[in-house]
Amino acid sequence: MRYISTRGGIEPLAFQDAVMMGLARDGGLLLPQTLPTVGNQVVQRWQQLHYQALAREVLSLFIDDIPETDLEDLIDRSYASFAHPQVTPITQQGDLYILELFHGPTLAFKDVALQLLGNLFEYVLARRGGFMNILGATSGDTGSAAIAGVRGKANINIFILHPHGRTSPVQALQMTTVLDPNVFNIAVRGTFDDAQGIVKAIFNDLDFRDQYQLGAINSINWARVLAQVVYYVFAYCKxxxxxxxxxxxxxxxxxxxxxxxGYIARRLLPPGCIHRLILATNANDILTRFVTSGDYSCSQVQATFSPSMDIQVASNFERYLYYFLNEDGAAVRRSMESFVASGRLDLTADRQRIGQDFSSRSVSEEETIATIRDFYSEHHYLLDPHTAVGVKAGLELRDPGRPVVCLATAHPAKFGEAVSLAIGNEPPLPPALAELQKRESRCVILDAQQDTIKEYVAANALH
Structure with missing residues (x-):
């Protein structure tokens, strides 16, 4: 299996090289040169596997440069820290199935990918030598999960940008109370889109990137997406x-x-296994507008009860655009250059085709709180606000004859304010969160300026 850029400007790479590169050197995102598919007999065999064994089967379809025993060890170590034996269990609540993705060390779905990615970085560095300075931006959960994945690891420093004051208090403490000497938290005076734009710009400064051996932990890194494919397949098999x-x-x-x-999982499994992907957004609805009207255009970021979704420029959209434009890297490059220049892509003529892959709904703040309240009242099951957005969209857009699996992306205790507003009291904090308030915190606050961030990274990076 080799990996190429969505913009067509690099030679094909092996998986380990793709992991270490993160963002493609032509500014695009990395994808498999061809997407594997499996038949019904394979799916029947997969139905019998526990999560780690299924992960080995799925990942092996995309990875051919890590020995089988090494990959097995990486997977087993990555999920040993999860609190549930099934890693991502499913529970039925009324007419919906909830896929619980919050049983990792930071109680968010990002752990599923970032525990593995941290171990992959360590594995490759141990064999190749050298060092890595990880640079990433977070709207909340990616940062703490990334830090948990690499804290204390040899030959790795990690620099995480988050929007100052725009994450939940628990999310901020999960990052800033990690005092390992290889962890650097940066609160930027701006939005997540500002932080993400700075990170992408720094990665596109190839001299700086090479000098400090920058590595990517955001979902621009293909390994992040690949690890998440597994739980879609796991849920379907169950x-x-x-x-x-x-x-x-x-x-x-x-x-x-x-x-x-989920789109990759849909293409991996036999046709019809995953019928539809319901894309749920909050008030920051650029992706819903894309699905419902073909309008992919930026507007102002709005702060919501689901801060991890307070994003206007969706990094991974370019990967879908690559397939939407029939795997034409030059067309993707032109489209993304046009988007950067104008803040808009007009795909209105292709709405019907988009609708074959996705349906979508934007969920308001009032609907989010009402969904948490009503779901708790009816099922005695507590949703975090992000999951509530997905549940509301799932209930509205579901086909009565087909089961809907809603992804539960975070533990509700991470968003106590929204939960309290919905049900009248905050959820009890798990021990891992309750003790955060007592810990020392360390963070630097900087302006959302590329040069300012580069100076800080250069002053503290391994080199």
Missing amino acids: LSRLGMKSVDFSVPTGNFGDIFA
């Missing part, structure tokens, strides 16, 4: 074993990474 041959998934998303993993 339900198909119960006789459900076709399912829909409802996915709360802002950066398009999680739902793009």
